[in-house]
Amino acid sequence: MNGLQGVEQLTRQMIQILQRMDQSAYQQAVDIYEGSSIGKHFRHILDFYNCLLKGLPLGKIDYSDRPRNLEIECAPLIAAHHFSNALHELNDLSLEAPINVLSDFSEDYQTERIFYASTIGRELAFIYDHAVHHLAIIKMGIKRVSPDFQLSSNFGIAPSTVKFTKDQCTNG
Numbered sequence: 551m552n553g554l555q556g557v558e559q560l561t562r563q564m565i566q567i568l569q570r571m572d573q574s575a576y577q578q579a580v581d582i583y584e585g586s587s588i589g590k591h592f593r594h595i596l597d598f599y600n601c602l603l604k605g606l607p608l609g610k611i612d613y614s615d616r617p618r619n620l621e622i623e624c625a626p627l628i629a630a631h632h633f634s635n636a637l638h639e640l641n642d643l644s645l646e647a648p649i650n651v652l653s654d655f656s657e658d659y660q661t662e663r664i665f666y667a668s669t670i671g672r673e674l675a676f677i678y679d680h681a682v683h684h685l686a687i688i689k690m691g692i693k694r695v696s697p698d699f700q701l702s703s704n705f706g707i708a709p710s711t712v713k714f715t716k717d718q719c720t721n722g
Contacts, residue, residue: 553674554643556709560681561599561637563705568592568630572696576626580691588691589623595681596622596629599636602673605649610665611673614654645671682708 551559568576576589583591597616605611622629650665651673686706692699 553645553671553678554640556678557640557674558637560678561633564592564595564681564685565630565633567701568626568633571626571699573626575696577624578695580694582694583691587623588688588695589626589629591684591688591691592626592629593619593622595684596632596636598677598680599633602677603636603639606670610650610652612652614652643670643674645669645674649673679708682706
């Protein structure tokens, strides 16, 4: 499976969750998030997708220049729609195509930001890993605000961890 296929599979999983999610649970401030919500985490994931898509025609990606669309934080069906649109836009990418990524390591606006050379495939791997990380956080929030909401056992778990766990159970 390549990066695009992985992102497609993960995005479809997120869309299915969003289509089933109760809007009030989606918007609810979760205590373990210190006031943030499940919706804010989904919006944050989508922001990274959008940065990648916005950067494609420019040949450069700036993950710090995120749109932070508050509508996506409030309505899971709107979020699902935006993820579907992003999935459609990602369809025909050349994974080997070069792209530059603008770095951002300082809280100071005066600090110079530099570009790093990358590829579309590498950036798809990044948004995949970033999404999995946030899905693990989302999973904790869903368990807190909607304990009866059904999630797959591997939701929010990286494929490498799933494989490692299977190996430990069969070899240990």
